[in-house]
Amino acid sequence: MANESFISIQDVSKDFGVVRAVDRVSIDIAQGEFFSLLGPSGCGKTTLLRMLAGFEFPTSGEIFIDGQPMSSVPTNHRPVSMVFQNYAIFPHLNVSQNIGYSLRKDRLSKADFNAKVGEMLDLIKLPGYEKRASHELSGGERQRVALARALVRRPKVLLLDEPLGALDKQLREQMQLELRALQKSVGITFVFVTHDQEEALTMSDRIAVMSKGRYLQIDTPTQLYESPTSRTVADFIGTMNFFEAQVKDAQNGRAHIDVGPLGSLSAPLRQQKFAAGQRVLAAIRPEKIALLAEPKPGANQVKGQVDTAAYLGDRSHFYVRIEGIERPVAVSAQNMQTAGPGVGDPDRQVWLSWAEDAVVILNADD
């Protein structure tokens, strides 16, 4: 176990009957880190979180929190707290009783109790809400109260199970930033479960992308987006254009590949090893492709025809047909950058161009 890892999940599996929900997962999370578990529903992320909380126990493997093995520690003795997807605000208690729920065993005086609750209400920007009944709260307020309730005793770890899923888009984006700022100010390790990739990218220090009970890649948001290591990750996070390709040679950190209709490309290698002749995938993000009305001198461009165009206000999406490639290529452009009037019109002939480093090479089989 690495010294700086605060939460250490070591070779943990969880079976539900014949279904293996989590399959031999090992993850180390540092103190004060905002760590996200990202994946589609049924990928095992919630089960992993529930094992950290102690609602489920691993079938095999061990979880350490702050150096202590958790295999015989029940939930109520763990140094963790949790925010639930439906917030789980106690309906029979008011806001102050909800937030102070875990303070009971501290046997505080009424004044100390009120002071702590008041402090939390200031933190979540709901001062004066002490006596509100839980049914008087809006969705966003419930979410904040749930957060305050979980943080009031300063847990070492806060687990969050899709806490923003039930909020509308605007409120969700606002809460993402607030949650991130809050986490930085209290310095508590957050483990955040979500299926929303944008949410994970916005808030996390590191993200584990999970699928079918295993994680595919653990990385910073930038690394995940810029250098995915598999097709599944590249596909799950953002949009990606894939082209079948063949390696011509790969050495000194660069590979030359043959991408059929796109011609010959060179791309950077990321600690990858490929043999000459190996079949690979070349992947390019839509926003790294420029749409040009005229060809410009230089390599890395290809002629195509606009198939469809979608105007999204701040940017536009184009789908461009290229001869010899089955699926139209997705191109995303900021609208201030579109190359003059009429460039995106359907059936119009255009040139696609990209920087050499924009291409990511992935194994063809995963």
Place this chain on the structure above:
Amino acid sequence: MVDGTAPKAGSVSGAGTGRPGLLSWWRQLYLRSEGVRGYSLLSPTLLLMVFAIAVPLLLLFVASFWTQHLLDITPTFVFDNYLTFAEKDSYQKLLWRSLKISGFVTVLTLLLAYPMAYFIAFRIKQNKLMWIILITVPFWTSYLLRVFAWKIILGYNGVINSGLLTLGWIQAPLEFLLYNQFAVVLTLAHAWAAFAILPIYVSLEKIDRTLLEAATVLGDGPVMRFFRVTLPLSMPGVVAAALLVFIPTVGDYITPALLGGPKGLMIGNLIQLQFAKANNWPMGAALSVISLLAITLVVCAFLWFSKRVRTQNL
């Protein structure tokens, strides 16, 4: 259609609207007003309640101020019956005892029913319906039969006594089993258990399970969690169960008559006596009204208390 023909038009007019005036007037009222719809849905029950409960109750109340001498009932308005109750210690004792016995029955029933309801709500994953049907099985036999069954179990030569005698654990039959308040409490608690289990089960079943997880992750062990979350949230069911058991058992007269002995008689037996052998209907009516008021008072106090439990303002 011309407006001038309106008076007749209502009943003779063309195809689609050709309904008699009264019916179409009713339809319009029915469709427009939610209140009317609600009351007409209630109407069969409402009629029954008015004629079979409200009217008799009113008559009972009026009759409680009358007087009776032998067979002659005098419809006066005097407080004689109420004064009699105030003077007679034995009557007051009987009412007090009835409330006490029903109180014990309610507490015992709740204590027996809650674990049962909890078990079905939280531990049974499949076939909950079967368990609920099993709970009602005792009701497939008559109430009288169940009371007699307890007589056979608790009696001088009953199942318990003969069993203990055979085992040699006692030398003579135990006499404290039957013909006292204990026997009444036990029998009533058994008879009313299902009425308590069902409402408690329903309120437990409704509790969001993540609330229990939240309580646990916030540091509560199973016992604290029960008293701080499960119990308060199931209070509506507990209150309903308590009322369902307490109110009818105060007036019960079959069980005390059969199993209570002289020490286990209740107000219901006295009221029955007034209407039958004693032939004093106004007195019986007055006693009914008094016990009605007493029950109302107890119930109000109980509701006030349970509300405080629910909101944890103890």
